[in-house]
Amino acid sequence: MLLRERQTPEGLLVSVCDDDCLGETYENGEVSLEVTEEFYGGTEADEADEDAVVDSLTRATVANIVGERAVGVAVEAGIVDEETVLDVGETRHAQLLWMR
Incomplete structure (x- = not known):
């Protein structure tokens, strides 16, 4: 999985996606989800195991999670x-x- 953390004025923003989702666009009726390199990948993203993902999500203020x-x-x-x-x-x- 790819894990990316960003510190924002509102708190820690975490994005996580399955490796094979990066660069894909998913649609369901009017709903469209684009898994961009800019948001989920890039040089700031790390390959992460389950423990690292759980740790990051428990520290997050906001998170976006994509993939089975x-x-x-x-x-x-x-x-x-x-x-x-x-x-x-x-x-x-x-x-x-x-909500903390």
Whole structure:
């Protein structure tokens, strides 16, 4: 999985995606999800295992998660509720906002 963290004035923004999702666009009716290099990849993104993803998501203020594996890790860790996950085309997408 690709993991990217950005510190913003509002807190830590985390983006996670499955490697094979990068550069893809997924659609479901009027919903379109573009997994761009600019947001999910780039030199600031790291290849991450499940533990690193969970650690990052627990520290995030906001997170965007794309892909079967990445979303599955967040659900298994109890960070994302399965009922809030969106199926967009051939992939899954979840957003996370911690109210602290």
